[in-house]
Amino acid sequence: MKDATEVFDNWAIIGKDEGMEKGHAAAVTEMLEFIAQKRTDSFTAIDIGCGNGWVVRKLSDFPNCTHAIGIDGAEAMIAKAKNIDAEGDYRLVVLPEYQLEEKVDVIHSMEFIYYLHDPAQMLNIIHNHWLNSGGLVVFGIDFYAEHKRSHEWPGLLDVHMTLHSEEEWLALWKNAGFIDITSWRANPSADFPGTLVITGRKS
Numbered sequence: 310m311k312d313a314t315e316v317f318d319n320w321a322i323i324g325k326d327e328g329m330e331k332g333h334a335a336a337v338t339e340m341l342e343f344i345a346q347k348r349t350d351s352f353t354a355i356d357i358g359c360g361n362g363w364v365v366r367k368l369s370d371f372p373n374c375t376h377a378i379g380i381d382g383a384e385a386m387i388a389k390a391k392n393i394d395a396e397g398d399y400r401l402v403v404l405p406e407y408q409l410e411e412k413v414d415v416i417h418s419m420e421f422i423y424y425l426h427d428p429a430q431m432l433n434i435i436h437n438h439w440l441n442s443g444g445l446v447v448f449g450i451d452f453y454a455e456h457k458r459s460h461e462w463p464g465l466l467d468v469h470m471t472l473h474s475e476e477e478w479l480a481l482w483k484n485a486g487f488i489d490i491t492s493w494r495a496n497p498s499a500d501f502p503g504t505l506v507i508t509g510r511k512s
């Protein structure tokens with residue numbers, strides 16, 4: 310199987326990142342609204358698996374967001390992000406092997422975590438080393454057990470994806486130490502059960 314970052318590097322080169330941005334926008338809008346409700350004080354943020362950086366720029370637009378970082382392992386995605394926003398903080402990083410020097414208050418991630426072979430390890434790292442006390446995580450997941458049509462994606466893309474049910478994902482959040490865990494299905498339609506959004510807080 311190919312590395313996810315290799316596949317998405319190619320997607321950025323051929324412009325498929327823009328379709329992805331459009332496809333994810335409605336769910337991400339709900340996720341950003343959740344952040345806006347929960348964080349009325351000033352905060353710093355990271356978008357993990359940021360692609361071309363479109364959510365980093367949305368986070369930077371929050372009047373109370375003092376700094377937003379984008380992290381992605383696909384070279385062409387990060388190059389595109391820097392090309393659009395030369396002042397932005399976009400980092401070419403393949404996860405989970407990365408030591409973040411500064412802790413942040415909010416971690417957003419759309420359609421990234423299941424590309425990892427061990428999502429629990431990443432959630433532990435985020436909880437223990439990346440988040441400030443009281444920090445918030447908001448993750449969107451379209452590949453999950455109850456979304457039956459998504460099960461063909463690993464074969465179609467020839468990329469590893471870790472499949473869990475909503476209940477199993479929630480258990481991973483709990484086991485990593487998050488509290489105040491919530492979930493909902495964002496932007497559902499007739500043939501799509503919606504993006505599984507999971508949120509949590511570090512005590």
Ligand SMILES: C[S@@+](CC[C@H](N)C(=O)[O-])C[C@H]1O[C@@H](n2cnc3c(N)ncnc32)[C@H](O)[C@@H]1O
Nearest residue numbers: 313314317358360381382383403404419420424
């Ligand atoms: C489905 S795309 C989503 C991009 C963006 N969040 C969006 O909604 O447009 C997944 C992104 O995660 C990145 N990614 C996947 N596995 C990664 C890893 N191990 N380390 C860093 N980035 C990774 C890919 O390069 C890709 O840009």
